[in-house]
Amino acid sequence: MNTLRRIRLVYLRSMGGAFRLYSGKDQKKDSAGQKAKPPEKPAETAKGKGEAAGAGAGADDSANKANKVTMIIGEGVGPEMMSAVQEVICAVKAPIEWDILEQYMAPDSKDVSAEVIASLRATKVGIKGPVDSRHWQRQIRKQFAQFAYVSLCSHIEGLDSVFGDFDIVIIRDQMEGDYSGIEHLVVPGVSQTIKVSTTAGAARVSEFVFNYAKQHNRKKITVAHKANIMRLTDGNFLEAMRAEAEKHVDNIGFEERYLDTCVVNLLMRPDKCDVMVSSSMYGDVLRVIAGGMMGVPGICPGYSVSSLGTVFESRTKACHALAGKDQANPTGSLLCAALMLRHLKMDKQGDAVECAVRKVYRDTDIRTPDTGGKAKCSEFVKAVCDCMEKDE
Numbered sequence: 001m002n003t004l005r006r007i008r009l010v011y012l013r014s015m016g017g018a019f020r021l022y023s024g025k026d027q028k029k030d031s032a033g034q035k036a037k038p039p040e041k042p043a044e045t046a047k048g049k050g051e052a053a054g055a056g057a058g059a060d061d062s063a064n065k066a067n068k069v070t071m072i073i074g075e076g077v078g079p080e081m082m083s084a085v086q087e088v089i090c091a092v093k094a095p096i097e098w099d100i101l102e103q104y105m106a107p108d109s110k111d112v113s114a115e116v117i118a119s120l121r122a123t124k125v126g127i128k129g130p131v132d133s134r135h136w137q138r139q140i141r142k143q144f145a146q147f148a149y150v151s152l153c154s155h156i157e158g159l160d161s162v163f164g165d166f167d168i169v170i171i172r173d174q175m176e177g178d179y180s181g182i183e184h185l186v187v188p189g190v191s192q193t194i195k196v197s198t199t200a201g202a203a204r205v206s207e208f209v210f211n212y213a214k215q216h217n218r219k220k221i222t223v224a225h226k227a228n229i230m231r232l233t234d235g236n237f238l239e240a241m242r243a244e245a246e247k248h249v250d251n252i253g254f255e256e257r258y259l260d261t262c263v264v265n266l267l268m269r270p271d272k273c274d275v276m277v278s279s280s281m282y283g284d285v286l287r288v289i290a291g292g293m294m295g296v297p298g299i300c301p302g303y304s305v306s307s308l309g310t311v312f313e314s315r316t317k318a319c320h321a322l323a324g325k326d327q328a329n330p331t332g333s334l335l336c337a338a339l340m341l342r343h344l345k346m347d348k349q350g351d352a353v354e355c356a357v358r359k360v361y362r363d364t365d366i367r368t369p370d371t372g373g374k375a376k377c378s379e380f381v382k383a384v385c386d387c388m389e390k391d392e
Helices: 002-007 046-062 078-091 114-123 134-143 199-215 233-248 259-268 280-293 331-343 347-363 377-390
Strands: 067-072 096-101 125-128 148-154 167-173 177-187 190-196 220-225 253-258 275-278 302-305 310-312
Touching: 067 078, 067 114, 078 096, 078 125, 078 331, 078 347, 078 377, 096 114, 114 125, 125 331, 148 199, 148 280, 167 199, 167 280, 177 280, 199 220, 199 233, 199 275, 220 233, 220 259, 220 280, 233 253, 253 259, 259 275, 259 280, 275 280, 302 331, 310 331, 331 347, 331 377, 347 377
Parallel strands: 067 096, 067 125, 125 310, 167 275, 220 253, 220 275
Antiparallel strands: 148 167, 148 302, 177 190, 302 310
């Protein structure tokens, strides 16, 4: 394949952690026999690289300086999820100052509220609970030019899964492809969706994916496509990936696979998958499958990428039937919070939160109902906080 490429990315002060997701496939093992891998954090967008480099020397200072973060409560189980985030981050003592927004929709429509827009523009970092409205989700993506979404899916020891040990990053376009949101009625009984793929948009995603792989020591990128059918749109996305791959041919492997082949490989040989990338709808399918492979839907952490800021969420459903019953699983939100705080350069607290969440699954039988247990959401959160307290 490389040869072919040569021819042709409340208001509260708290203490927070971020998710140490695993990168690199050939690392030494730690004392517990698990692969010891360096932590991953959100890759910088093109506009943010200079700022990140300048901020590196002050990483120690950022662990002590209060960072203001936007929290969008969301709906359904959202308040419980965000309460869990506040409690765990408070327990690990990282300096976070929350701008908490309970009203996320505009008063006279389903658009994103002006308060959410203003807060995210000011803080440039946010975490959100579930919001079911597709219109609202499209609005926030467009308002903040969230061109890509990154999902970090890895096996959690102690959580039942038939797929063994795996560590997969899935990156998908959010602005173009089938999710462009352009559709209309041609004539009664005939409707049409317009799939959009621009050269600039495809190149932006491609550059981000390869920069991400380079920063996190990922060795292989697989692009999922159907360019054999959609020769212009998927073909354009594929050509952008090929062009970017040419710049990294000596240190990052690259392969092209049809979407159906990618799904089969994901299910049959997940340990061989590294970074997978695709346009919007294909990537959403891969994300849901890989997240479910962790043992239960909704616990795979992730974040939306934009030069205007980063918003963390696990893309879980609002689950209105569970709202207020203290039965929701907070794992995804806690891992998102951990990943967020690593983004804020609070690496020590990040290790504490990640280790505590994983330790609850590995060393205890505390499980919420969706994972076969009887524990309440609040009991799971308390167990995580107790683990961090014991390890201090």
